[in-house]
Amino acid sequence: MSEAKPKIILRTEGLPDQRSIKTYVDKAEGYTAVRKVLGGLSREQVIEEVKQSGLRGRGGAGFLTGLKWSFVPKDMPGPKYLICNNDESEPGTFKDRYICAVNPHQVIEGMIIAAYAIGANKGYIYTRWEFQEEIGYLETAIKEAYEAGFLGKNLLGSGFDFELDHYSGAGAYICGEETGLISSLEGKKGQPKVKPPFPAVSGYLGRPTIVNNTETLANVPWIINHGPKAFRQWGTEKSPGTKVFSISGALNKPGVYEVPLGYPFESLLNDEGGGMQAGRSLKALIPGGASAPVLTPTECEGLTMDYEAMAQRGTMLGSGAVIIIDDRQSIAELLKVTIDFFAHESCGQCTPCREGTGWLNNIMDGILDRSAKPDNIERLRTVSRNMGGKTICALSDACAMPVMAFVQKFSDELHAYLAAGSGSHRQ
């Protein structure tokens, strides 16, 4: 079935010299959408197209992109900004890195269109520092685009200016949160800002700002070229289009795969992922990055990869980071790793998150060195429940949700680990 698989994002994948503007223009109808838009589409029309397509943010929240764009005040004087959120730090996620490595120009084209739609004349691509190679690719791509005249003043004689610059993060998960990213871009600590006001009204330097995920923007040119209807031919009613999934774990072929939304998990695991490594079986599944609640094998039966099916099972598609947990893993250790990550990455602004993540981590230490009392395992849930939904950004929920799921679904193993000494099959 893989030949029937549509390519919206990774269109230049596998082609010779896939990153270059030449390949993009020749082989993937590159920059035709920009021509179309600047050729005579109005801003409202562009936004309408995207609205119609039902494109949802691919960064994790799954918010409707067109709707987001329409929040930008139309006739507000002064600069507006468009930011591409390429700070992909969610553990298990690496799709944006791959997109930048395969087809960076489509992201840039998407940005030009988005910028035109919201009336922004300055754009930034904010990439995490760890992606050194990909930062290189992006910078060359931007250079190529400038040389080809798709960036800069008066694009294609339309009178529309768009300057695009690259900005590199410095190792902070929280900068993936849009207001945190904006703070970071302003040269501050990457601490999220209180909302309201929302960035669409007052973001970067207090100006209207739209922050979109790399993959989201990469969808835009295709939608403009082929129209919303064509886009909706894939995916489900509420989650149209394709999604780039990054699959990792003890698989034969971990990697990045673009499939339509609503794609069955079975085939994703066995066809794309190449199935579990020999001698290992599925113990649990994290479908949307470290912050998504874990699923047991039984819950995975008949699971389709789309926003609704995930919500139905009390978890989320997130950034499409599918982490396969095999039977050799100790849940206690994985839980520690997860909590430790969030405790390390909490920006320290809101008390429930700052103290809560630290407290959870503290308890996990006790469980790992077995100094903790059994009631501490239930306490993990109590604390999580009370730190969720009370903070500026979603990081405390991102920590609370997986913890509650892990403890609820694997409490026996955790208790065994604490009591017997070893819940791990490794030792």
Place this chain on the structure above:
Amino acid sequence: MATGIIKVAPPPEDKNLFQMAYGYASTIFAGMWKTGVIFFMQITGLEKTNTLEWPEQPATYSERFKGKHFLTRRDDGQVRCTACFLCATACPAECITIVAGQHPTNEIEKFPVRFEIDILRCVFCGFCEEACPVDAIRLGPEYAMAGAAGDKWVYTKDYLADRGQLHGGITSVKEENTKHFTTDHNPRGDDLIATDAPHMRHH
């Protein structure tokens, strides 16, 4: 003779004087004999006496007796009191005067520069003992506090913490709550402040 509820014993009619004298004398003698025997037993030490020769012989009271106050010490010999003023707050007789100060060493932050108890005002209610969060003050079994005019009725910190009867002071075994004065991830840990004991007036 009234017969009724009350029966009155008849007077000894058939007793002559000698019999009566014998009766009295025998009882008197019996009493003196008893006394004599006990006297003899006790001076010869055959029987234990129930009184003691105070003040030559000291009387010891129970540990829980609320007598003269004393201040406990840490393991390092420092007075444990943190000068939190809770005893002074609780004291119904307002007999405790504390002057707090910054301790020169960094392990201890606040300590009593002066800690005085006006024993003439004290009512030995033991509230100070109850109020103390760090087991720094206790009321001990010492009860003898008589003295002459001109004696020191205001007990000073040194006296409360270390007087002859305390044999070098009582150490409280309460575990310290951790203090953190090291310089790790502390840009300027060497720069800990040391202010002088604040001056305080009293009327």
Place this chain on the structure above:
Amino acid sequence: MSQESQVTQLPKETITFNLNDRDITVPKGTTVMEAAHRNDVYIPHFCWHPGLSIAGVCRFCLVKVDNRPKLEIACNLQATPGMKVSTLLPEVKEAHKWALEFHLVNHPLDCPICDQAGECKLQDFYMEVGKYKSEMDRPKVLKPKALNVGSELVLDTERCILCDRCVRFEQEVTKTGALGIFNRGDRAIVGTYPDKKIEHNYQDNLVDICPVGAFTSRDFRFKQRVWFLKDKPAVCPGCSTGCHVNVYAKPEVRTYFRVKPRESAVNSHWMCDTGRKTYKHLNQDQRLRFPVATDTTGKRKRVSTAEAVASLVAQLRSVAVQDVALLVSPQYTCEEYAAFFDFFVKKLGVTKVFQWREPTEKLEEFDGLLYRGDHNPNTFGLSEALAKVGLPKDVKNGFDDLARSGAKLVVALAPEIGFQFPSLESQFQRLSELPFVSVWTTSAAAYNVQAFKHLLPLKGFAEKRGSFLNYQGKVGELAHPFPAAVDDAHDVVEVVTAVADVWAHAL
């Protein structure tokens, strides 16, 4: 101050919303927290401060809004028409419980040695919504304590709850930005740049706005537990701004301990560190304890107030009125000036009236926030009073004129705040060279000048009723006096009345 101007310039249109089943009408754009604050509904909070911008980080002011899934923070929640807000629902209380628990997870049990104890928000809320059985049974995060971050300040980063108030104060009020929050997560600590100190004249405001005991005042540190103190409203005599303040004292020991700002249109929520030192001169060790006069042999001795007054009147009779001069410092209340001039100028007809000012003072100086170059609380009032009795009201130091005037008897109202008068000693010297000077003063300094033959102890600003007129002529009321720390002290009104009586009867 800016905050005040905002309050006055709010838009006309108002909206009405419902807070705890009570309809409240506020200007459009007001947050629920402000609305509650202005209508005396208390919503517990740490990071919100009426004088600072909104941070929304303590997550403590959670309230329930009808038909909204999540609890929201009142400090960043705009009141909209018809909105129903509740702070009393069980779910809100539960949220507060846990919000507090999170604050206390790594908070050290320093209350016995913490100066904030007694006025600490954590303690207050703990009594209200505390989880009396904490679920935290793991070792706490340790952070540096008792750091020297400024001449007036001691910082304890372990007690800090990272409410960010101090950082915002540094950025928004003093614009010095000396403080920052470093690291992240539960390792975050507040502090200055390594080896840099906070240097401005408003440090103690950090102590005031700190909701816990992280910042403590070096001056007040360990001196008293706050629950022993009584506070009474007064006006700061430190400069012509006349900040509204509360004076804290322990009457049983007749000792003053500190001065703190009181919210008002004049000074918003702040005051300078100089002003906070204006309690020191009120304490007995710096006060003139008793009246002094000379006996027949001309030797100084302690006398009763009556005797002192009598001897002054005798002196007054012995000289001609034109040889009498008045030397008045601008640190007394309007009422005192009125009484003083009433008797000496109106009744006796004294014409030689001079101002006792600091020669080095620079009147036009202003630090841009509160502290002014005119270090007297009532320059304005003095000028008014002078004008009322038809004397020149212009502000100038009258010492030279006094020397030239050839006055034989001088009645001098000495400055109360000695440390604002660098040249006080030399002035005393010059004054003592005159034939007869009656010095009315609070401070013991005058007593040490042997040449002064006649001294009258006065009450300090916290011990008398009256009013100051600040640089704008705004009235600052002294309405709630403490009992004087010195038995024989009286205010000028009382003394003048006594003098007038004796004068009248002696006729």
Place this chain on the structure above:
Amino acid sequence: MSVFSESLQAKIQSFLTRYETRRSAILPVLHAIQDEHGWVSEPQIEELHHTYGLDRVHVKEVISFYDIYKDHPVRKYQIRYCKNLTCHMLGAREAICRIKEHITALDAQLGEDGPFSLEEFPCLGKCDGAPVMLVNKERVEYATVDRVDEILAKYAPLPKL
């Protein structure tokens, strides 16, 4: 006398004007400094404060907030080893232990001049190559315990364990 090289000064200047606000330049400037010196020292912060108008408190906040910036001297090769879910599942823990052993051995010989430093890093975003690590800026995939030795040997001679 500047603590920065000519080229670095030029770089910093260009960043200061490149963004809307001077403050936005803090991150790129610090990256530039670290690329040359490996870490950011207090004299450098002072110069940024006085010569380039980047407030020292802001700079210090940023350095302490982000993982990448170091305010203390670093080794020749900084190893950042991903310890997150996927890498952990595929043997990060054992590899990290192995690397630690090597570093202790090296430090025993060379002390502070040891070539490697190890940082257990939250996530490197290369889970399909797990376990993965960064040596300075170079990404090394499949850095399992049995390959660690040869990988490290490429950078510096290792003593026998």
